[in-house]
Amino acid sequence: MARPLDHLVLPTADLEIARERLGRLGFTVAPRGVHPFGTENCCVYFEGGTFIEPLAVADEAAAAAAAKTGNVFVARDRFYRESFGPEGFSAVVFGSEDADDDHRRYVESGISAGDRLDFSRPFVDASGKSDIASFRLAFAAEPGMRGTFVFACQRVNAPRVDRAALQAHANGATGIAEIVAVSGDPAGMADFLRVAADADGSAANGSGILELPNARIATLTPDRYSQRFGLPCDPHGSLAFAAVVFSVRDITFLRTHLASGNIDHDMRGNRIVAAAAPGQGAAFIFEEHS
Known part of the structure; x- marks a missing residue:
């Protein structure tokens, strides 16, 4: 069976502008989430576990350092912004039970976009309850895809928080x-x-x-x-x-x-x-x- 959709990555110049726009569209927007490599998000969650991820650069120096050391997520985001500006739709993300296996498949198929990535970040629900979310990512792209990419996302540790209000x-x-x-x-x-x-x-x-x-x-x-x-x-x-x-x-x-x-x-x-x-x-x- 095909991997399910997990989420979508939407680069933005400013999370507050994204939050205001999405709010006027009628979406409930989650509190700010901070990545350990210089980016940040404010997600919109849906029933069934999918979500959209507006993504901004919070710490330019940290993001630049992460890209330089092979962080594919940050490197592709930077490539997208440099090519098309700070606003757009850069990535489709598939849910995965085994990102190591997905990475192997991508390498064997000739579509790997680079090294696998593990990271963790705090997650806060609408009531302020927090937990740690951990992820393992495997990346894919064709040579002609300028900044656009896809990746498989394994939720190694899913936050034990109630998302009902956010959905x-x-x-x-x-x-x-x-x-x-x-x-x-x-x-x-x-x-x-x-x-x-x-x-x-x-x-x-x-x-x-x-x-x-x-x-x-x-x-x-x-x-x-x-x-x-x-x-x-x-x-x-x-x-x-x-x-x-x-x-x-x-x-x-x-x-x-x-x-x-x-x-x-x-x-x-x-x-x-x-x-x-x-x-x-x-x-x-x-x-x-x-």
């Missing part, structure tokens, strides 16, 4: 339904993602769609992306992550909420489209799912 969102969002990528070679990049997610051939149907156990990844041409969402697309490298599709309980309620938060958005068929903005590095698409 309740005023906009009615319940989870991530789909990730939308853009490429001039959708089938080829979907095959890369299939290998990275350890999915068999049945998970990819040859049209650029990869089915994960808890979400899907659609890789579209720039023209097809613009047709589907009504948004311009400026693709970079061989694969660019462009949009996140969220499931919501009530699309009419969501539209009212976005209007009250002064969020520009468009109705496109049965979905709401909010273009990328500072603090929101990707286009956010909302679809009603019961």
Whole structure:
């Protein structure tokens, strides 16, 4: 079975701008989390364990030192920011039970992006209760992926805290339904993602769609992306992550909420489209799912 979606990494210049933007979109944003290598985040969690991770640089010197010593997570983040600016959507992350095995597969498949990484950081829930979260990461990328990458994330120590309050969102969002990528070679990049997610051939149907156990990844041409969402697309490298599709309980309620938060958005068929903005590095698409 393919690896499940774990989370998405969205670089941002400033966590406070990200927190304000995500709050106006109706998301509950977790307290600030600090990494031991110069970056920091403020995550948005969903039912089922997936989340989005707005990521900022908190300590430039520490981040530079980490990248220089082979920290792939920081190095790819820096490469992305240097290439495309501080706002965007840099990585899709798969859940893993054995990141060592994923690293071995990536090396054998010729898609490893560098050395595996172990780290720990404090985690604080909405009530202020804290624990230590520990992770083991394995990284993958194709040579033409400029800053964009994927990685497998093994939660070596999952925090013993209650995330229920963090998973309740005023906009009615319940989870991530789909990730939308853009490429001039959708089938080829979907095959890369299939290998990275350890999915068999049945998970990819040859049209650029990869089915994960808890979400899907659609890789579209720039023209097809613009047709589907009504948004311009400026693709970079061989694969660019462009949009996140969220499931919501009530699309009419969501539209009212976005209007009250002064969020520009468009109705496109049965979905709401909010273009990328500072603090929101990707286009956010909302679809009603019961």
